[in-house]
Amino acid sequence: MQRRSFIITISLLVTPLLACSGNDATTGRAAGDVVVVYTALDRQFSEPILAAFTKQTGIEVRPVYDTEATKTIGLVNRIRAEAASGRPRCDVFWNNEILNTLRLQSEGLLQPCRPAQAEHYPAQFRDPEDHWFGFAARARVIICNTERIGSGRQPTSIHDLAHRDWRGQTGIAKPLFGTTASHAACLFALLGGTEARSLFDAFRANDVQVVAGNKTCAEMVGAGRLAFGLTDTDDAIIELEAGKPVKIIFPDSGDDQMGTLLLPNTLALIRDCPHPDAGVRLIDYLLSPEVEARLAAGASAQIPLHAKCDRDSRVARLADLRPMQVDFADAAAAFDEAARYIEAHFLTD
Amino acid sequence: MRVLLPPTSSLFSAAASLLPATLLLLAVSAPLFAIIEAVVRSPSVEQPFDLARWLRLLWTTVIVTGTAIILSMLIGTTLGLLLFRTNVAAHRLTLALLLLAACLPTYVVAIGLLALIAAYDLGNSPWVCGVLYGLTYTPLATLVLGSVFRSADPTFEDLARLDAHWPRVLRCVTLPQALWGHSVVALLVFWLVATDYTFTDLLIVRTFAEEVYTQFRLDYRRVAPVLTGVPVFLALTAALLAAQFRFRFVGEQTLETLANPPRMLPLGHTRYWLGLLLATAAIGPLIVICQALFARVATFDGLDESIVALLPDLRRSGVAALLGTGLTMLGSAGLAWALVRTRRLRWLVAFGVLILLATPAPVAGIGLIGLWNRPGWLGVVYDSPGIIVLGYLSRFLAVGTLLLMPAVRRVPRELDWAARLDGCSWVGTQRYVYWPTLCVPLALAGLVLLILCFGELGTTVLVAPPGWSTVSVRAFTLLHFGVYRDLALLTLLAIACIVLLWAPLGALLYRRDRSHARSTESTSRRT
Known part of the structure; x- marks a missing residue:
């Protein structure tokens, strides 16, 4: 009995070594x-x-x-x-x-x-x-909850996040990471530092909720926790195709507007x-x-x-969109300035 | 008494001393490197020390860990008393279910919870985070506290019962005797919560461990994140030292207490209802979680393909966990022996164990990266799955040592001496003296370590080489996108693996419990 358990223990110790030696990640390629x-x-x-x-x-x-x-x-x-x-x-x-x-x-x-x-x-x-x-x-879009917005005025621009009618009812992902950070940098490059800072100040003054990520933002709109929010098309389409009462809006697509960020x-x-x-x-x-x-x-x-x-794409055709005319090199150069301002003045909690 | 024994010097005994020492050195080098590097290079950190931010982290950490400790101890005390000190019905079944719940890794609980409630509905509150951690570790607290309640000295209780009813006896005699058990649970939960970041990362609650992880993932520089984790390291070190000095002689059973276990509180007819209620409470959450996960899997179409796609990660996790357990067991057995049976080495080993226990998981991971991510053979190890195994060693060598120490303490020295005087070789002594006494505790410790390694996330997520993710890493990277089909399936498979490990663990504990009860019964009859 004791000999058998001794052998079993030794086998248990050796087996993983043999198993690992045959593994694809450890064999030399x-x-x-x-x-x-x-x-x-x-x-x-x-x-x-x-x-x-x-x-x-x-x-x-x-x-x-x-x-x-x-x-x-x-x-x-x-x-x-x-x-x-x-x-x-x-x-x-x-x-x-x-x-x-x-x-x-x-x-x-x-x-x-x-x-x-x-x-x-x-x-x-x-x-x-x-x-x-x-x-x-992917495009940066507004996802809005049709039940909460109802038949009233619908958001058409990212400036609507700062509109007093929707105070505390809108959301964006933390603008230090991912596409939201890129969006912020593009706004700094396109609008200039002063106007972009004013826009983020207006967001803050209107109690725009900052959530963990674009996915969360889309889910919160889908669940009716937010009236609308800024997110990516891939997150928005999942909510739409899951049968949630949502609608995707390509913001700032009018002739006198800055266009949708692609x-x-x-x-x-x-x-x-x-x-x-x-x-x-x-x-x-x-x-x-x-x-x-x-x-x-x-x-x-x-x-x-x-x-x-x-x-x-099921979301939109490239030809149907009015892309934001932003120089990505300028936006990359503005990235740090945007991140610094947002961290210091927008995300102060 | 000085005993003159033949020398035990042999190739095997030398190897048996060197191996644990080498493994301890390997394990402790990463956290030591991280901390020393952080302290030495702290003046070069660009960001100035921000007291307000530091205090915010401290406050949040205190809320999360404090809530978790209080909640797990309150529920654990109640359940522990009911299950271990009363004649409640089906208590063995309930204990087995609680053991299963205690075996589930935190990320499995987190995914199960997210399958029921959306993360944004939980809010970003440290109180909620503390409650979640508290509920997660309640089964563990119940098992530990229950064992402590059962080892209470029956003499005091019997004397007190002459003048008072059971509730008063429990409150005034049993609970004060179990104070050391509460301290152990508080320390255990503090260790588990303060070094983990599963729930805190999910709910974006900034604790020290979460901040270390996020800072490093964002910046990939080592010094500032490790400096952020130093308070947890210091607090854990202080708590461990205090516990060691305050409770070192408490909790040891005498022959008398072993022979006379404390009496069980009779519950009358309520024992059946209460037993049913407790069993339901133990299995209920697991059923609800599994049901929610099955609902996310939704359909059986393409299930076989999905399972086949997940199998490589399961296989890798299994192999890494087995290797980590094997290596940790080899080191733990030697270190436990050194702590119990040697004089000169004891303090050195104790220092190493203390460092390992007090190091938060992300700090261990950062230390491994700093130490092994270099050109040459160090880099070869770093680029291989071996770095995950080293992570397991760093995280659990101390745990294995503590698990095996009581077992080594129980081996009579006289048997060792007798064998050596009879001319038994070193291998023979191990084979015929130590192995029969230690094989069951070794198996128990091995299973516990296997479960811990299988569920390890804090270090693995930082050091896993490209293309070699384990189940825990895969689950953690998918978790933030929501509980979709693949993640739900992966979690169910992980639960199945844990059940496979839990079954022999439960059987071993049950067997041990039965044999202990029988020997106690026969001893009390003789006396």
């Missing part, structure tokens, strides 16, 4: 068979696409996902820290917006590459020096990355019309930008 991607796109949307890439090419993808609360900024700072320590581990940065990719470019942390699919994208959505490539865009996903190859060849193959795959069509057809309903993609 050729450098070209692996690619490390840091992705800020929500895991449930990006994971199936990365799995499809592995299935098609045989290249193993090792992803690092972000959480909603530290969206994008966490991954960007991780890339910076790894570059500073001289050990970059990320090959491809799949950002769900554009400004932080531009900031990495300005810091010299990206390297140019030329994937074959890049030429099929409009010039404003790719870097002339091939440091980054935009695809599959934020593409961006892809970039990290400088001195360990697997550059596999990285370029992944970028080329993600820029393909099939992936754009898949992202458009999926739950996130992203808006395709590829010239040859014949699939439209």
Whole structure:
């Protein structure tokens, strides 16, 4: 009995070692068979696409996902820290917006590459020096609860968040992370510092609720906890298709207004990355019309930008939108100023 | 008495001394590195010390941990008295269910809760956060407090019963005797809550541990976040030292108390109703949570594909947890022996155990990154799943040591001496003296550590290499997007894994409880 239990214990200790030795993550692969991607796109949307890439090419993808609360900024700072320590581990940065990719470019942390699919994208959505490539865009929209708004005046502009009729009934995600931070920086670049600051002061004075993320904002509107809020199309469409009493409004689409902010996903190859060849193959795959069509057809309903993609998003067609004419480079330069002001004056609790 | 024994020097005994020492060094190096680096480099931190922010963090941490401690102790005391000191019906079943609830990792409870209530409905209140933590750790508090109530000295109770009724005896005699148990529970819950950030991150409640995690995830620089976590480290160190000095001789059972367990309070006919109520209260939340998760899974269409997609993470979690448990057990057994049976090494080992216990999970993770994320072979380990196993070692080596110390203490020294005088080799002594006495406690400690490793999140989420997420990391990254089908399914699979681990743990405890009851009965008959 004792001998048997002794043998069982030894076996239990040794088995995991044997199990681990056969594991795919620990076995040595050729450098070209692996690619490390840091992705800020929500895991449930990006994971199936990365799995499809592995299935098609045989290249193993090792992803690092972000959480909603530290969206994008966490991954960007991780890339910076790894570059500073001289050990970059990320090959491809799949950002769900554009400004932080531009900031990495300005810091010299990206390297140019030329994937074959890049030429099929409009010039404003790719870097002339091939440091980054935009695809599959989302729009910053107003999601409003039709039961709470009723037949009264409907919001048409982001300035309506500051309208006294809806005091305390509107919400936005914390504008320090993700697309909301990019939106704030774009407003600072487009409107100028003074007007943008006034807008955020007006938001604060009108008790605009700051919530954890765009997802939460859309859910709160869907549940009737807020009358309307600012969010991304992918979060808004989920509420709409779940049968919640909501409506998606593309803000500031009038002729005399500033337009709706359109934020593409961006892809970039990290400088001195360990697997550059596999990285370029992944970028080329993600820029393909099939992936754009898949992202458009999926739950996130992203808006395709590829010239040859014949699939439209359920949210809107690119041709029907009136995009905000903002210089993303200016917005990237205004990012820190916007974040500092918002932290000091808007998020004072 | 000085006993002249033959020397035990052999290759095996040398290895047996070196291995735990190496493992302790490995485990303690990460938190020590993080703290020393933070202290040395603190003048270079760009952000100035913000007293107002620090005080806000302190206040929130006090509310969260204080609420959790008070709630878990209040409910734990009531349930512990009912289950361990009365003849309430079906108490073994209820205890088994409470053990299952105590085995569930915090993130599983959090996901189950979110399947029932939206996060924004819970609000961003530290009080709510404290209540959630308190309810999560109530089963654990009940089990610990109940065991303490059962080890109360029956002599005082019997004398007091001559002059007073049961409620008064419990209030004036039993509860004061169990003060050390309450202190242990308070310390345990404080340790679990102050070093965790599952609920606090979900409800955006800023405590020290949550702030360390968020600051690091946002900035990816080490010094400022670790400095933020130092107050928790100091508070835990002080609490652990105080508990060690105040209660070091309390709670040890004498032969007399072992032979005469305290009497059970008779409840009359209410024992059946109360038993049913308690069993329902123990199983009810789990059923409700599982039902809510099943509702999120919604349909069986494509279920097999979803499960197959989740299996790699489950397999990785299992392998990492088994490796972590194996390594931790090897170290814990040696360290427990060193703490109980050696003189010179005791304080050094105790210092290491103290450091490990007092370190918040994110600080341990940051220390591992700082120490191992370097060029060369250190970087090779850092890029491999081995870093997750090192994280488990850092988090749970001290816990394993504390779990095994009472068992090592119970092995009679005379048996060891006799074996060695008979010429038994070192391996033989381990095989024929220590193994028979220690195999059940080792199995128990192993199962507890396996459950802890399987549910570990605080360190793993920071150090998991690209492409190697465990169940807890996957659940945590998905949690913030809402409880969708995949997450609900993953949580149900995690619960199934925990049930598989809980079953042998419960069986072992039940067997031990029965044999203890029988031996007590026969001893009391003889006396």
